[in-house]
Amino acid sequence: MQDQGTANNVLQAVQILLSIAPVPGLAAAAIAIQEVLKLVNNVAARRSECEALAGFATNVLATINSSAKVREDSQMAMAISAVTKVIADMQTDFGVWKNYSRLTGYIQNSEIRSRIEGHRAGLNEALITVGLTQTLAQAEWNQKFTEAHSEDQVLLQDISQKQDQTNKEITELKQLLIPSSVQRTDNEAEENRASVMQKLSHLRSQPGVLTSSDLIYEVQKTGDRPFHSGALYELWKGVWLDKYVVVLKVFRGKDLTEQPTNKAVDRINRQVDLWRTLKHDNILPLCGIYHLKERGRDDASVCFVSPWMTNRDMMRYLKIFPNVNRLKLIHDVAKGLQYLHSVGILHGALQGSNVLVNDGGSAVLSDFSLSKSMEPDTMMSQTGSQSSLRWWAPETQNHQTLSSHTDVYSWAMTALQIVSGHEPYYNIKAIGQLVSAINKHITPKRSDYDDSGELLKNDRLWSLLEACWNADPKKRPSMDQVVTELEALGSGSVASSEVAQAAVVNSQPGSSGSHTPPPVATTTLLVPSTEPVPSTPQSTAMQPPPLTATLLAATATSTKEESSHGVSNPSPKKGLFERFINLFSRIRS
Incomplete structure (x- = not known):
């Protein structure tokens, strides 16, 4: 026009x-x-x-x-x-x-x-x-x-023609990875695989093209056991394109291969593609899906493939590094949620356990629903535990659909958990009493968190949390307003404010504070990262550096930033990580 x-x-x-x-x-x-x-x-x-x-x-x-x-x-x-x-x-x-x-x-x-x-x-x-x-x-x-x-x-x-052509080339290349009757020496087979993987990596990095989400033959599971096993899913470590360490999230009882024409499967595939287009520093990228063959089963379980987070989930990270800037972390979570809302997506199940921490020490959201409305019963099936009620807004427990207002409520409960180290309503153990308290709009009391450090003593921050817990969903602030208020409080670049100073105080008295990660520059834009696979066995895997805004723009520059990690901070191996992030940013541009 x-x-x-x-x-x-x-x-x-x-x-x-x-x-x-x-x-x-x-x-x-x-x-x-x-x-x-x-x-x-x-x-x-x-x-x-x-x-x-x-x-x-x-x-x-x-x-x-x-x-x-x-x-x-x-x-x-x-x-x-x-x-x-x-x-x-x-x-x-x-x-x-x-x-x-x-x-x-x-x-x-x-x-x-x-x-x-x-x-x-x-x-x-x-x-x-x-x-x-x-x-x-x-x-x-x-x-x-x-x-x-x-x-x-x-x-x-x-767009469609470019994707069809690229996906056709990817499919043809993958055929070369299928074991064939052609006899090859070990060296020939290794050289063939290396060549194919290099070409696949190039195709996966084509700008403006959303390639197939199916990562069959591109992913290898490592280890004999998952590093996490829960009621609804298992987490395995794996390698993608023979270069990058990834996480395979295998859903229990979610075999999507049985009815490939089912509407639910089509919807999930569409949501997977939607997730893969999301581009934000505080959102976990999705590489694609993989069909994992398990022992004793004739079929294969579908799993999500995402970059490996060395620091794992937020609450584990805080136990190792209790002295980190917690105000920055809740600001990261708010920015991730703000972005999801800006593109019409709700999280639906926000809590500390599904907030991850990347190698640069920034919070990254995972496990969001990608749906605009979802019944509370569905939420229960996703979280798999009634204890998740602690983060839910009262209206979701009265069988009302989700909204941005319910996410705001959950953000405040998650922020309380991150800042204090305690779950919401940690002093209420019985589920019946918990449900009763939430339905009566009884919110956490500030006096119950007197041992949680200086940050919660800030009146302005506590007032923000209370505003997010308002019994009337429409009277809660938007995530835009939450982010603005946090920035005014001292998050981000305003490191000299009273609240920002309080944020670095250990919120768990009695901790030795010996585990303190190197500081990360607040001007550096960090994105979810993955670690490159070491070329030779090492006692400590090499870790990638944090990603700067320059790299995010897909320019081939190097970074001098040091990354902070859950165990150690060896000198990073340069090159692989930059190419991997370049792949991500170009795919999602």
């Missing part, structure tokens, strides 16, 4: 706003349409159709505005209400879509198209309500939407 058309829409919206005062109920719609017209300039996914929708909404608003000045009846009131709601919904959607990368928009294409059609239908229904459908040149608008659709399809087909 032409920029001139958008400019005309903006001018018309301003003119509507100036003339709208006499018409009750339309002022909010006029203000919202201006925001829509600003947002559409930053939307990449189905940009042409979004521009057409914005222009159509502007004209519908102008038409109803003119008619409302000369007639007042119930139908007109209904039309005004309907148009106001549609435009408000458009503002919300455009606000999310502007944060989509090119590939995220591609994955979400069907949903975006459906929402656009729904908004257009809602605007037309408003016109029908007051008999104004003939006022607009419907044939002309139909033509505009048809042309916009064609323009968007060309871009989508370009």
